[in-house]
Amino acid sequence: MKIGIVCYPTFGGSGVVATELGMALAKKGHEIHFITYSQPVRLNPLTGNIYYHEVQVSDYPLFDYTPYELVLTSKLVDVAKYEGLDLVHAHYAIPHASAAYMAKQILASEGIHLPFITTLHGTDITLVGRDASFAPVITFAINQSDAVTAVSEDLRKDTLTHFKVNREIEVIPNFISLERYGKSDFNALRKIHAPNGERILMHISNFRPVKRVEDVVKIFAQVRKHMPAKLILVGDGPERNRIEALCRTLGTCHDTKFLGKIKSTETVLGIADLFLLPSKTESFGLAALEAMTSGVPVISTNTGGLPEVNVDGVTGFLSDVGDVKSMANNAMKILESEETHRVFKQNALNQAHKFDINRILPQYEHLYDEVMATASV
Numbered sequence: 001m002k003i004g005i006v007c008y009p010t011f012g013g014s015g016v017v018a019t020e021l022g023m024a025l026a027k028k029g030h031e032i033h034f035i036t037y038s039q040p041v042r043l044n045p046l047t048g049n050i051y052y053h054e055v056q057v058s059d060y061p062l063f064d065y066t067p068y069e070l071v072l073t074s075k076l077v078d079v080a081k082y083e084g085l086d087l088v089h090a091h092y093a094i095p096h097a098s099a100a101y102m103a104k105q106i107l108a109s110e111g112i113h114l115p116f117i118t119t120l121h122g123t124d125i126t127l128v129g130r131d132a133s134f135a136p137v138i139t140f141a142i143n144q145s146d147a148v149t150a151v152s153e154d155l156r157k158d159t160l161t162h163f164k165v166n167r168e169i170e171v172i173p174n175f176i177s178l179e180r181y182g183k184s185d186f187n188a189l190r191k192i193h194a195p196n197g198e199r200i201l202m203h204i205s206n207f208r209p210v211k212r213v214e215d216v217v218k219i220f221a222q223v224r225k226h227m228p229a230k231l232i233l234v235g236d237g238p239e240r241n242r243i244e245a246l247c248r249t250l251g252t253c254h255d256t257k258f259l260g261k262i263k264s265t266e267t268v269l270g271i272a273d274l275f276l277l278p279s280k281t282e283s284f285g286l287a288a289l290e291a292m293t294s295g296v297p298v299i300s301t302n303t304g305g306l307p308e309v310n311v312d313g314v315t316g317f318l319s320d321v322g323d324v325k326s327m328a329n330n331a332m333k334i335l336e337s338e339e340t341h342r343v344f345k346q347n348a349l350n351q352a353h354k355f356d357i358n359r360i361l362p363q364y365e366h367l368y369d370e371v372m373a374t375a376s377v
Contacts, residue, residue, distance in 0.1 A: 001368060002031045002084055004076065006100065007091040009040040012206060013286040014121035017151070017174050018091040019043050024177070024361050026050050033079055037068070041263055053079050069095035069102075076103035080114050087146075087371060088116040094134060097141035115146035115375045117367065120155055120169070122283025122304075139163045146371045152305030155283040170367065173308070174284045175360035176352060181293045186270035193257065193271060198228040199335050202272035202296070204265055204287045205279075207237025214239070214246055215278040215324050219299070221250045222328035227335065231256045234268060269294035273341065274331055277301070277310075280321055285309045288316075293352040297344035299331050309355075315348040 003025060007018035019042040022032040026049035033051045034040060045052055055075045057066050076099060079085060088103070090096035100116035107114045118141065142148055142165055149172045150156040156169045194200050201220050205211040213233070220231040231252065233243070240258075247253040262268055265287075269275075275291035277300040282288075284305040288298045292309075298316035300306050312318040317330035334344050 001372070002033065002086045003368070004033045004035055004079055004083075004085045004088040005091070006035050006072070006076070006088060006096040007040065009036045009038045009043075013174065013284065014091050014119075015040055016042055016286065017121070018089075018119075020175070020177060020357065021089075021361070021364065023047055023050065024357050025364075028361070028365075031083075033083055033085065035072070035075055035079055051083070069099050072096070072099040073102040073106070076100060077106050080107055081110075081112065085114060087368060087375075088114060089119065089368075090116055090145075091119045092121055093118060093138045093141055097145060098137050101141055101144045113375055115371050117147045117149065117371060118142060118145040119172075120148065120150045120159060120283075122151070122155060122281075135163070139165065142169075143167055146375070147367055149367070151284045152308050154305040154308065158283075172360060172363045172367070173355060174286050174289065175355050175357040176289050176293045178293060178353065178356045178358075180264075181266045182270075182295075184267065184270055189268075190271040193232060194230050196228065198230045198255075199223075199273045200230050200232060200271055201274050201276055201331070202232045202234065202269065202291070203276045204234040204262075204269075204290075205237070205277075207235055207239040207243070209239060210280045211239070212278045212280055212321070213243050215322065215327070216276045217243060217246050217250065217252065217256070218324045219276055219278065219328045219331060220256070221252050222324070223331050223335070224252060224255060226332055229255065229335075232259060232268070232272070233257070234259045234262050234265065236260050265290050266294065269296060272296045273335060274299060275316075276327070276331070277306070278319075278321070278324075278327060279303065279306075282306050289352060289355055292348035295345045295349045297334050297341070297348050299327050299334075309351075311347075311351060314344075315351045316344065 005022045008015040019040040026032045031049050035053045037055045055072050088100045090100045097118040104114050148169045150169050151174045153171050203216040247256050275296045275298045277288050282304045298310045300310050301321045302318035310316050319326040
């Protein structure tokens with residue numbers, strides 16, 4: 001099958017999942033065409049059956065804002081015609097699903113039928129979609145899709161609550177490639193960051209306000225009062241300066257390290273004893289799943305799809321948004337006892353196996369087959 005994948009090429013969860021999905025499909029013999037404005041950060045272009053088509057955006061004096069959606073539409077039409085795509089998988093509702101719809105209509109006028117599937121990842125619904133200026137387009141794009149999936153049951157319900165959707169939304173959760181994890185010996189790296197055997201707490205995100213990274217620092221400050229500990233922050237973003245200022249105020253800078261953006265998180269997660277994810281909302285919580293795949297228990301909020309990933313009292317603990325005291329206390333419950341920590345680590349790894357790509361990939365392949373069968377009728 002020849003599949004076009006449209007996604008954001010960044011470090012965000014939707015781009016990571018789309019890229020990993022495409023590479024896994026390619027390994028199974030499908031021909032995968034990535035269509036986006038830059039090469040996805042997780043993409044290995046040397047993998048067989050992988051093709052990359054850059055959407056080149058030019059600046060014209062006529063436009064105050066470059067019409068990316070129109071350029072993307074034209075590129076989709078071009079790739080579909082000359083590469084013979086069977087279907088398009090659009091990750092994120094706008095502009096990807098709306099561009100796929102326009103491309104489908106253009107191709108139909110030339111006698112070419114190109115079905116498209118839309119996967120909803122979260123902020124396209126919970127943030128962008130609730131903006132009145134985007135809601136009609138998102139609603140239309142969802143309803144015109146040949147199939148729609150959401151990465152969690154919570155996101156599916158949220159979409160049905162806030163949009164007038166007249167079609168079924170299938171839940172296919174985010175996934176992890178287990179074979180990428182557990183291959184490295186982290187002892188040497190751990191000694192660099194925790195030379196005296198300190199506990200290592202870690203957080204990975206794009207440092208946007210929704211991630212509440214300041215809560216991470218506050219949780220760490222409380223834990224550090226009770227045991228030797230280090231905090232490692234992976235990523236970067238608009239909240240970076242505020243976080244650094246808070247570290248200085250709380251006096252934790254000496255035990256806090258900013259590693260910046262890391263392409264492959266499995267290269268660092270293995271040194272962590274605990275992962276912190278106090279987000280205001282997470283439609284799934286891919287960062288938490290990546291931590292659990294490394295055998296790292298998770299302290300998170302109980303919002304969105306996180307309870308579907310992080311099982312309270314089993315793989316970690318859940319707390320209300322902003323309840324720093326509860327999260328700090330739960331962190332210490334796990335870290336104070338070696339035996340308790342060991343049990344939570346094993347439970348986290350066991351839970352992660354439920355989201356292995358080898359379990360999730362067949363669900364997407366089955367959906368593709370259904371869409372293609374319907375398209376041929």
